[in-house]
Amino acid sequence: xxxxxxxxxxxxxxxxxxxxxxxxxxxxxxxxxxxxxxxxxxxxxxxxxxxxxxxxxxxxxxxxxxxxxxxxxxx
Ligand SMILES: [Zn+2]
Numbered sequence: 263x264x265x266x267x268x269x270x271x272x273x274x275x276x277x278x279x280x281x282x283x284x285x286x287x288x289x290x291x292x293x294x295x296x297x298x299x300x301x302x303x304x305x306x307x308x309x310x311x312x313x314x315x316x317x318x319x320x321x322x323x324x325x326x327x328x329x330x331x332x333x334x335x336x337x
Contacts, residue, residue, distance in 0.1 A: 288297040290313070291304040298304040308316035 287300050289300055291298045291307060291309065293303065293309045294307040296304065296306040298306070301308040303315040306318070308314055308318040308321075310316075311318070
């Protein structure tokens with residue numbers, strides 16, 4: 263080990279002082295009013311910037327079909 267590579271505990275702690283997680287920033291969906299993550303389509307209605315970005319019903323159906331299929335294969 264080279265001396266140049268050695269870090270003190272204080273050096274390490276100072277570097278890690280910026281590693282804390284920030285709480286999630288949520289805003290309200292302008293269509294359905296449920297809380298949603300910023301810069302993402304609403305999880306409840308699939309709208310983003312006033313238009314439908316994700317078809318929530320179709321996605322739910324697809325997910326249900328997949329679960330059903332996987333349950334069948336497990337048996
Ligand atoms: Zn919404």
